[in-house]
Amino acid sequence: MAPDFRLRPAEPADYDRVIAVVDDWWGRSIHGSLPRLFLDHFHRTSIIAEHDERLGGFLVGFLSPSMPDAAYIHFVGVDPRFRGNGLARRLYRGFFDIAQAGHRSVVRxxxxxxxxxxxxxxxxxxxxxxxxxxxxxxxxxxxxxxxxRLPTM
Known part of the structure; x- marks a missing residue:
């Protein structure tokens, strides 16, 4: 049974927590794909999942500054102990809400x-x-x- 994770907007300070686990969660060196700049510049459109302040998952995404209809998911991670319990789906749905609120019609x-x-x-x-x-x-x-494609609001 997975804990009930709370989703919240990411903060730049979350970077250290995220980068500390990505290689373990992937089982290989992957941290180079997630430089600090993503949470420095796109934390408002990124999501942290935690339970009792323990990181269970994250999604790093942004609203494209060059394609006004598009949002982009760059990196998503869920602690392997909590996979298969819907946490990744919750993170994605949270990002879809962010994209729609930003008047985006497509997520890539x-x-x-x-x-x-x-x-x-x-x-x-x-x-x-x-x-x-x-x-x-x-x-x-x-x-x-x-x-x-996202439903229009």
Missing amino acids: AITSPQNDASIAFHTKMGFTVTGPHPDYDGPSTDRILFER
Whole structure:
């Protein structure tokens, strides 16, 4: 049974807590994909999930400054002990609310073609999945693209 996690907006100070666990949660070195600038500049559109001040998950996302209809989810993590209990879905729904409040009509994200769990999760969450897109992030760095249209408010 997973604890009842409280979702709240992230703060820049949350970075140290998040970066301290990402490599363990992924089982490999991944921290380079999440520089401090994301929580320094996009903490208001990012979400922390905690229970008794213990970090259970997070979502780092932002409203695109260049695409006025789009929001982007950059990085999401859930403590492996609490996966499969709906916490990631709650984080995504919280971000969808943020995106809609910001008058965005689409949420986008990407992953590597090898990330079957992410592809399955995004499909279940109603995202359109396309790819792999060759060289999307540079030579030999293919990506799968996700897109989910949001209901208009």
